Amino acid sequence: MPVIEANNLTKRFGPLTAVDHVSFSVEEGEILGFLGPNGAGKTTTLNMLATLLRPTSGTATVNGHDILEESDAVRRSIGFVFQDPTLDIELTGHENLDFHGRLYGLKRDVRQQRIKEILKVVQLTDRADDLVKTYSGGMKRRLEIARGLLHYPKVLFLDEPTLGLDPQTRRAIWEHIQRLNQDENITIILTTHYTEEADYLCDRIQIIDFGKIVALDTPDKLKARLEGDIVSLVFKDSAAIPKIKPLLEKKGWVRRVDEVASDNNHAAMSRMMQAMRGMASGNMGGMMPSMSFGGAAGRSKIPKHMPQKIVQGIGGGNGENGRDGGQRRLNLLVDDGGHRIPEIVKLVDRTGAVLESVELHKPTLDDVFLSVTGRNIRDERGSFMETVRRYRIVREARGQHVRG
Numbered sequence: 001m002p003v004i005e006a007n008n009l010t011k012r013f014g015p016l017t018a019v020d021h022v023s024f025s026v027e028e029g030e031i032l033g034f035l036g037p038n039g040a041g042k043t044t045t046l047n048m049l050a051t052l053l054r055p056t057s058g059t060a061t062v063n064g065h066d067i068l069e070e071s072d073a074v075r076r077s078i079g080f081v082f083q084d085p086t087l088d089i090e091l092t093g094h095e096n097l098d099f100h101g102r103l104y105g106l107k108r109d110v111r112q113q114r115i116k117e118i119l120k121v122v123q124l125t126d127r128a129d130d131l132v133k134t135y136s137g138g139m140k141r142r143l144e145i146a147r148g149l150l151h152y153p154k155v156l157f158l159d160e161p162t163l164g165l166d167p168q169t170r171r172a173i174w175e176h177i178q179r180l181n182q183d184e185n186i187t188i189i190l191t192t193h194y195t196e197e198a199d200y201l202c203d204r205i206q207i208i209d210f211g212k213i214v215a216l217d218t219p220d221k222l223k224a225r226l227e228g229d230i231v232s233l234v235f236k237d238s239a240a241i242p243k244i245k246p247l248l249e250k251k252g253w254v255r256r257v258d259e260v261a262s263d264n265n266h267a268a269m270s271r272m273m274q275a276m277r278g279m280a281s282g283n284m285g286g287m288m289p290s291m292s293f294g295g296a297a298g299r300s301k302i303p304k305h306m307p308q309k310i311v312q313g314i315g316g317g318n319g320e321n322g323r324d325g326g327q328r329r330l331n332l333l334v335d336d337g338g339h340r341i342p343e344i345v346k347l348v349d350r351t352g353a354v355l356e357s358v359e360l361h362k363p364t365l366d367d368v369f370l371s372v373t374g375r376n377i378r379d380e381r382g383s384f385m386e387t388v389r390r391y392r393i394v395r396e397a398r399g400q401h402v403r404g
């Protein structure tokens with residue numbers, strides 16, 4: 001019997017359908033990932049499965065318990081690590097776990113035994129009696145995972161487990177997650193917007209976009225959908241793109257051409273930082289709460305009266321603010337890409353456009369996401385407040401009081 005079976009789970013918030021008829025099942029021992037951009041509906045889906053949020057329609061069973069009829073049994077049978085940090089940083093690691101164990105009604109001796117055991121699993125034994133505020137971002141995350149496992153759940157939900165962590169710490173957390181899955185036989189459902197994370201960790205990936213599951217498969221099979229190589233072209237001036245795109249599309253050996261923001265996590269982060277600095281100096285006035293940008297159809301809703309500096313800071317990567325608005329690139333799916341590069345360069349050259357870089361790679365999950373949704377997974381489309389919230393998580397994860 002599947003550990004989780006979801007049938008047409010749907011959640012509406014007013015006019016917004018955050019999760020739209022989502023159906024899937026999870027087998028025991030699996031690591032299943034929800035991969036999607038900010039605002040795709042990942043947290044909402046997890047919250048419904050964990051009975052923290054009631055579906056508008058549809059239902060699901062978790063460990064054989066109905067999420068609508070048997071919410072207590074569902075909650076007892078799962079562990080949950082939230083996207084937002086929820087540790088009490090003024091308590092020690094041990095105290096945080098002990099508090100949680102009491103909430104779940106674990107008897108004192110069972111509790112102490114289990115805390116010892118689980119601290120060892122996440123390798124925090126020697127820091128257990130230090131205040132959490134002295135922990136690094138990775139240690140905090142590990143403590144939250146330990147807390148989620150305290151009451152012996154067989155299923156663990158991880159909502160963006162490595163959000164904001166640096167690459168090295170992220171990798172260490174991945175290894176912890178893998179070990180839990182393999183050595184402790186914990187079934188794991190995780191969400192992420194990091195394609196590398198989904199690729200590395202998940203047995204199967206569901207790509208979710210605007211509340212809908214748009215693809216479900218193993219990472220390898222998802223990537224195998226794109227046959228060929230990706231040749232990625234960055235131009236000195238993005239204005240050249242509309243002229244060049246149709247010329248490439250005419251070539252028989254070009255399977256598809258996508259225009260995408262030439263962006264990465266680092267660039268997105270520095271835009272966010274820039275925006276925050278603008279806010280700190282009071283530039284944003286009272287317009288923040290209702291603002292959104294890079295919306296559903298990729299159209300920016302940045303108010304006209306917004307100071308130019310901040311507009312660039314937020315919307316830059318979407319290339320919607322003219323020439324200063326971040327670069328765009330053309331991604332081509334090409335048979336035998338390596339051999340076609342000279343021909344591509346020649347074609348571009350004849351139009352008079354100047355190439356800044358040419359890159360060749362095997363299709364990644366980023367390319368898969370682009371091919372099934374038509375957009376770059378890194379294009380920002382959460383609300384502004386969501387972006388601010390995530391920035392706080394990231395800053396918290398990076399931690400000011402890092403030690404050890």
Ligand SMILES: Nc1ncnc2c1ncn2[C@@H]1O[C@H](COP(=O)(O)OP(=O)(O)O)[C@@H](O)[C@H]1O
Binds near residue numbers: 016043045383386
């Ligand atoms: N309590 C809520 N009220 C109104 N809208 C919400 C609420 N929670 C989430 N949303 C909206 O639902 C959509 C999906 O959100 P969420 O599930 O948090 O996405 P993700 O976790 O994939 O980033 C977003 O547009 C978000 O703004």
Ligand SMILES: [Mg+2]
Binds near residue numbers: 042043044159160
């Ligand atoms: Mg989320």
